[in-house]
Amino acid sequence: MEQILSGIIEELKDKSSLIDIEKELFILVMTLVCIGLGAYLTHWDDELFQEAEVKCLRKDQRTLNSLFGAVTFTRRLVEKADGNHAYLLDEKLGLTKRQRYSPLVLARVSSLAAKAPYRTIATAIRILTPFTVSHQMIAKFVKHTGKALDEVKTAEADFPEEAPERRQVPVLYLEGDAFEIRLKRGQRQMVHRFQVFEGVAYHGKRHSLINRHQVALSNRHQAMREFTAYLANHYDLRKTLVITSSDNGSGYESEVFGELAVGAERHVHILDRYHMSRKIKERLPDQPDMAKRLRTALYHGDYQKMEMILDTAESRIVANDEASYQEAVSAVAKLRRYLERNWDYIAPLSDPSLQGQLSGLGSCESNHRKFTYRLKHQGKSWSQAGLDGMLRIITADQNGDYETSLIQAGLLDHKLQTKPMKSKPIGTLGLFKQTPTAHVGVKQGRISLDDSSSSAMGHLVRILR
Numbered sequence: 001m002e003q004i005l006s007g008i009i010e011e012l013k014d015k016s017s018l019i020d021i022e023k024e025l026f027i028l029v030m031t032l033v034c035i036g037l038g039a040y041l042t043h044w045d046d047e048l049f050q051e052a053e054v055k056c057l058r059k060d061q062r063t064l065n066s067l068f069g070a071v072t073f074t075r076r077l078v079e080k081a082d083g084n085h086a087y088l089l090d091e092k093l094g095l096t097k098r099q100r101y102s103p104l105v106l107a108r109v110s111s112l113a114a115k116a117p118y119r120t121i122a123t124a125i126r127i128l129t130p131f132t133v134s135h136q137m138i139a140k141f142v143k144h145t146g147k148a149l150d151e152v153k154t155a156e157a158d159f160p161e162e163a164p165e166r167r168q169v170p171v172l173y174l175e176g177d178a179f180e181i182r183l184k185r186g187q188r189q190m191v192h193r194f195q196v197f198e199g200v201a202y203h204g205k206r207h208s209l210i211n212r213h214q215v216a217l218s219n220r221h222q223a224m225r226e227f228t229a230y231l232a233n234h235y236d237l238r239k240t241l242v243i244t245s246s247d248n249g250s251g252y253e254s255e256v257f258g259e260l261a262v263g264a265e266r267h268v269h270i271l272d273r274y275h276m277s278r279k280i281k282e283r284l285p286d287q288p289d290m291a292k293r294l295r296t297a298l299y300h301g302d303y304q305k306m307e308m309i310l311d312t313a314e315s316r317i318v319a320n321d322e323a324s325y326q327e328a329v330s331a332v333a334k335l336r337r338y339l340e341r342n343w344d345y346i347a348p349l350s351d352p353s354l355q356g357q358l359s360g361l362g363s364c365e366s367n368h369r370k371f372t373y374r375l376k377h378q379g380k381s382w383s384q385a386g387l388d389g390m391l392r393i394i395t396a397d398q399n400g401d402y403e404t405s406l407i408q409a410g411l412l413d414h415k416l417q418t419k420p421m422k423s424k425p426i427g428t429l430g431l432f433k434q435t436p437t438a439h440v441g442v443k444q445g446r447i448s449l450d451d452s453s454s455s456a457m458g459h460l461v462r463i464l465r
Helices: 002-012 018-051 088-093 103-113 118-128 135-158 220-234 254-260 273-283 288-299 303-315 322-341 343-350 369-375 384-399 402-409 456-464
Strands: 055-066 069-079 085-087 171-182 188-197 200-203 206-209 213-217 241-246 266-271
Touching: 002 018, 018 055, 018 069, 018 088, 055 103, 069 088, 085 088, 103 118, 103 135, 103 384, 103 402, 118 135, 135 220, 135 384, 135 402, 171 254, 171 369, 188 220, 188 369, 188 384, 213 220, 213 384, 220 254, 241 254, 254 266, 266 273, 266 343, 273 288, 273 322, 288 303, 288 343, 303 322, 322 343, 369 384, 384 402
Parallel strands: 171 241, 241 266
Antiparallel strands: 055 069, 069 085, 171 188, 188 213, 200 206
8 A cells, every 4th residue: 555655646746736636646546446457357367267177279358448447458268168269257247249338337327328418428428537438329328228128127027026025005196198209300209108106205395206116118008018017016906095197198098097906996087187277278378267266166076166167268258350259269168078078087186085195196297307308308309219228217217226127137237256266465466566668679661663553552652753
């Protein structure tokens, strides 16, 4: 340690500002870590070779970009008993051919890419870390990571493993909704989201959903399969009141949620209050007082008062021309049909048995922002593979199982060793020995004068003459 400190002091003594000291110290520390990691991996390859009954064909160097920078190490290409050639260390580390970045870099960069544009992440990595990565490579990271997560989640839905103890909760909330994303070449793609939670926890003025889990995919049928498998594996609904909510649009009707709530003691479906309020505001833009009274009547489940308010709103319409008048009347008629069509799902808002149990409903719409802030606006458009990968990463990050899923996919926490390695003193690794300077020496060459005039050398001869 004293040798390291003295070397650092020697390197920093000529620096005149704290900024220069920080920059130089960062480079020194990261370089030292990379040298140490490279030496450790080389030593590990020695251990693997000694324990295996294989024939060494040659030694090759490999450079891997880690969180500390570029790590260079040497490993052996060996011939196994069955005649196959392999690098024992690469197999142990789970490294594939032409893999330039460590699995941890792949996972961390992909996670960051779910929070900011690729170019912003590339710039941040260049400023804050010893290595660089292009925004095109980050896009490849996202697709690769998303594909691995997709394989894990699809396998969990196809071959579900029931949890040791399925939870029994008094009330369970299910919500679903969709939003639109722009793809390349002007195409549009709907993203389908389902979420489940057990209630709301309050932290002062803030609140959070208890045990929230969500599924967001561009394929609605696959999203339904994964969501259904999660509910079946984690909840016992025989004594549970299941409250569901949606805008009752295509694919999110009451019957769809009835399939999700199969086996529940009771199922209640409620029209999403956000979409209901937005519909009222759109249809009664010039009568905010009537819109407020209408919402109050709906929350109290008063059908007759609803009809009276709509009649009053229609009688109060004032327009400058016949076309505007007919448009306003048509808007009120559409609102009336909308409310009548969904009355069975509005009435439960006033059910005394549900009072105090409806908090948290409607959060599905607000939770879209975790996705839409990254996937929409600023002229963004996506390839299908890029969109699917980003959805998987954001969803796993929101569910808190991002690294766990990558471990299941084999991208992280590869089974590195089956038995303890032999300890070796750090001094014998040669980390702090000065590397001799390599001298190239004198280079010699000649230019032939009798080459063909059409060749490159013949062309050079003509220029020199």
